[in-house]
Amino acid sequence: MKKRLGKLVVIYLASALVMSILASCTSPLEKEPPAEITDQLGRTVALDKLPQRIISLAPSNTEILFALGLADRVVAITDHCNYPPEAAEKASIGGFSTPNIEEIVALSPDLILATSMHEDKIIPQLESKGLTVVALDPETIDEVISAITLVGQVTGTEEEASDLLADMRSRVKAVTDKTEGLPPEQRPSTCYIVWHDPLMIANFDTLQDELIDMAGGLNMVGKLSSKSGYAEISLETFIAANPAVIIAGAGHGSGEDQTFQYAKAESRLRETDARRNDRVYAIDADLASRPGPRIVEGLELFARFIHPESFE
Amino acid sequence: MIELEMQNVSLGYNYQPVLEDITLRASPGQLVGIIGPNGSGKSTIIKALSRVISPISGKILLDRQDVVRIPRRELACLVGVVPQMPLLPSTFTAFEIVLMGRNPHLGLFQSEGPRDWSIAWEAMEKTATHLLASRRVNELSGGEIQCLLIARVLVQETKAILLDEPTANLDIGRQVEVLDLIKNLCTESNLTVLAALHDLNLAAQYCDRLLLINERRIHAEGTPTEVITDTNIKQVYGAENCVYTHPVNGLPTVLLSAKNNKPTGRQ
Amino acid sequence: MNIPRKPTDIELTSHYLSGRRTRVYSILGLSILLVAVIALATSVGSVHIPLLTTFRILLDKLPLVDIAQTWQSAIATIILEVRLPRVILAGLVGAALATAGATYQGLFRNPLADPYLIGVAQGASLGAVVGFLLPVTWHSFGFGIIPLLAFTGAMVSTIAVYLLARTGKTLPVTTLILAGVALGALLGSIVSYLVISSGEKMHGIIFWMMGSFSLSQWSEVTIVLPYVAVGTAVIIVFARLLNVMQLDEEQAQQLGVNVERLKIILLAAATLITAASVSFVGTIGFVGIIIPHAVRLIWGADHRFLLPLSVLTGAIFMILADLVARIVMAPTEIPIGVITAICGAPFFLYLLRRRKKVIF
Numbered sequence: 001m002k003k004r005l006g007k008l009v010v011i012y013l014a015s016a017l018v019m020s021i022l023a024s025c026t027s028p029l030e031k032e033p034p035a036e037i038t039d040q041l042g043r044t045v046a047l048d049k050l051p052q053r054i055i056s057l058a059p060s061n062t063e064i065l066f067a068l069g070l071a072d073r074v075v076a077i078t079d080h081c082n083y084p085p086e087a088a089e090k091a092s093i094g095g096f097s098t099p100n101i102e103e104i105v106a107l108s109p110d111l112i113l114a115t116s117m118h119e120d121k122i123i124p125q126l127e128s129k130g131l132t133v134v135a136l137d138p139e140t141i142d143e144v145i146s147a148i149t150l151v152g153q154v155t156g157t158e159e160e161a162s163d164l165l166a167d168m169r170s171r172v173k174a175v176t177d178k179t180e181g182l183p184p185e186q187r188p189s190t191c192y193i194v195w196h197d198p199l200m201i202a203n204f205d206t207l208q209d210e211l212i213d214m215a216g217g218l219n220m221v222g223k224l225s226s227k228s229g230y231a232e233i234s235l236e237t238f239i240a241a242n243p244a245v246i247i248a249g250a251g252h253g254s255g256e257d258q259t260f261q262y263a264k265a266e267s268r269l270r271e272t273d274a275r276r277n278d279r280v281y282a283i284d285a286d287l288a289s290r291p292g293p294r295i296v297e298g299l300e301l302f303a304r305f306i307h308p309e310s311f312e
Numbered sequence: 313m314i315e316l317e318m319q320n321v322s323l324g325y326n327y328q329p330v331l332e333d334i335t336l337r338a339s340p341g342q343l344v345g346i347i348g349p350n351g352s353g354k355s356t357i358i359k360a361l362s363r364v365i366s367p368i369s370g371k372i373l374l375d376r377q378d379v380v381r382i383p384r385r386e387l388a389c390l391v392g393v394v395p396q397m398p399l400l401p402s403t404f405t406a407f408e409i410v411l412m413g414r415n416p417h418l419g420l421f422q423s424e425g426p427r428d429w430s431i432a433w434e435a436m437e438k439t440a441t442h443l444l445a446s447r448r449v450n451e452l453s454g455g456e457i458q459c460l461l462i463a464r465v466l467v468q469e470t471k472a473i474l475l476d477e478p479t480a481n482l483d484i485g486r487q488v489e490v491l492d493l494i495k496n497l498c499t500e501s502n503l504t505v506l507a508a509l510h511d512l513n514l515a516a517q518y519c520d521r522l523l524l525i526n527e528r529r530i531h532a533e534g535t536p537t538e539v540i541t542d543t544n545i546k547q548v549y550g551a552e553n554c555v556y557t558h559p560v561n562g563l564p565t566v567l568l569s570a571k572n573n574k575p576t577g578r579q
Numbered sequence: 580m581n582i583p584r585k586p587t588d589i590e591l592t593s594h595y596l597s598g599r600r601t602r603v604y605s606i607l608g609l610s611i612l613l614v615a616v617i618a619l620a621t622s623v624g625s626v627h628i629p630l631l632t633t634f635r636i637l638l639d640k641l642p643l644v645d646i647a648q649t650w651q652s653a654i655a656t657i658i659l660e661v662r663l664p665r666v667i668l669a670g671l672v673g674a675a676l677a678t679a680g681a682t683y684q685g686l687f688r689n690p691l692a693d694p695y696l697i698g699v700a701q702g703a704s705l706g707a708v709v710g711f712l713l714p715v716t717w718h719s720f721g722f723g724i725i726p727l728l729a730f731t732g733a734m735v736s737t738i739a740v741y742l743l744a745r746t747g748k749t750l751p752v753t754t755l756i757l758a759g760v761a762l763g764a765l766l767g768s769i770v771s772y773l774v775i776s777s778g779e780k781m782h783g784i785i786f787w788m789m790g791s792f793s794l795s796q797w798s799e800v801t802i803v804l805p806y807v808a809v810g811t812a813v814i815i816v817f818a819r820l821l822n823v824m825q826l827d828e829e830q831a832q833q834l835g836v837n838v839e840r841l842k843i844i845l846l847a848a849a850t851l852i853t854a855a856s857v858s859f860v861g862t863i864g865f866v867g868i869i870i871p872h873a874v875r876l877i878w879g880a881d882h883r884f885l886l887p888l889s890v891l892t893g894a895i896f897m898i899l900a901d902l903v904a905r906i907v908m909a910p911t912e913i914p915i916g917v918i919t920a921i922c923g924a925p926f927f928l929y930l931l932r933r934r935k936k937v938i939f
Contacts, residue, residue, distance in 0.1 A: 388835030
């Protein structure tokens, strides 16, 4: 009798040990997300299980998802999600600001990643259908980092997230180490042109403003307008501001680098330092304005443009 | 001196004929009157002679020349029209409206000069409208406007004048004044004058020749005495026994009485 | 009572010709004012440049005058290549729209007529939107394909309206208006659809349609100037006939005016100058309908004065409106269509209350 009891205890302990070992070795698929998180719009969202069917409503969200290795859990993206190339195989639920609610619902997602653009109309509609929506709205590099962390938590990919963030942080540091202490005299007057007709530049409170600052430049042109965000300025103000470096956002496809062509060809800008020293650069607008993992690539390019002597 | 002629002319609007196979001639120094019931086509003849509408068939000749061949500005120097109820803008003064009659005589780059103003003023004096010179058309009565139009056609200094109901809105005093003026012009300056009149008495008094239009054709043609007869009036207007003889000059006179019955036997 | 005397000289006649002498002096006065306004607008902008510097730069440009350069070349660029062409273009466009408006109002004998009545604006907008959406950028003559396509759109739509409205040998005015309004509505709806589906280019297209002088340059002035100059000259030559056209068409014919030929000439000239303006600066509203009315209120309806005065008044108004658009919220620019409406409407109401004359 004692022997049988002892055997039972051993079997019991052994199974407990095996089960706890198994439990600790579970793949992320069986992990639980936090019961509740606060997204970047300040909304409290309740989560019950790890999402398996994720829909992204913005290209930046798509990039984050794919960078965290969640490609097979993504069921749909928008028309404008063009990176990474594998994303093209995914179904699309419409445009950036015009996602098709019915299609979204038909795909029975268990997580939808939205942005501040969807706050007014889209998110309430989705929630009324009982769907889980988490909104990301990073406006600075730090907030991009928080966004990636948040997605990692929500999807149970904290490890991948921390790896990604470590890489991003080191790349950022590689730039800021050289530019952090630069006094204003050593910071070239830089501006980022969004569009040429009307002339629109990135003023304070934009991602590009932060990139310029971190890359060791001085967003002087931007300071001429008191309007935050993207500001229209007159051509003459721009000429008078005399930027030393002009970075123009370019899109995709032929004819999409109109702004860059304009900055290079507009004869009235010929006297600016930027044109005289041939320091007009084009950058893929996605790299400079998409608040996702590739923003560090944008930063690196900015650093190369602004301080070619320190970065190549 | 010019002669106006219509040869077998058919006129209509939207291919609906209003007049068929009309042949008429107006010679200088003669006041020709066109009479007929409402809608018989009197205005249409005037529009055709001034080339505002084109004939469906037939030819309209001015001194043996087809009107179609005459450039419009030249035509306006030869033929002037006093329209019946025209639109006149109130943005111009009466003087300016009259002055527009000088338009055919001015080249593209020319403007009215002192001579034109002089002609305009004299015309307005002749028609007793010079007091209205600085007034706007919306302030004027129908009769005053009518006299302005006559002044305008005088200013146009044409060899032929076409008048469409020139006395319609005038009081009897003015009617006589205006027609006296026109008749004098006709005989003294040897103008060719054609007037559409609805007042048969005035037509009889002033016209040298009359054309009675009815049912798309010329019903009668000749001197007033020949045309305004009991038979004609009854056939065309349906009014019976109303032609009398004017006690002073023996021309036909139309007198109406309320019940339209007259004791048998002429007075 | 004043017994009217026979006018034997200009002075007496002017009494019966509704204010002739004041009009001649006004033309001279407005011409001088125009020069002053051009100088003012060139001197003022979102970048502060001292007045003396501006005059020095301008004087230096005159032939045979040479002033030692004491200014930065960027400042000269601003004055001579940003502000001056912009001001000149604004003047040209203002003059063109006002003249075209006066011509349409005279031709159609309708106080509500404006240069965009028969679909020129919608045709130009359609051409421009197509230009925005095409994935092509070739820059010819320094200003791209959009003005070219806009001009084509404007002319094609006008010709279409003309062909629709022509009956036999005549061009009935009411049919022309109806055809123009109908075609304009159709084109406008196509434009709206294209704009909505244009995605990220929507801002650029809408900005163009609201009208702006913000990137005006000399190359645009050299194209617009001949069109506007020739077109306006042609219209002014026929000014007296346009007066006679204010009577009905029948009377005008009887007074020697070749009405059909005049309609086509004036229509073509007015449309041409409108199309040339709209193609480069977008559709600026309000100027074409209100300036001629304001001129009529002050100086009367004789087209021999109405037209030159509209040229001058339209130019002055547009230059000043553009100036306001530039400096009120500097360095941002307010769309000029907003300024023309805000400035123009109360001014016109004020004139109407004061004069109470019949103007149409």
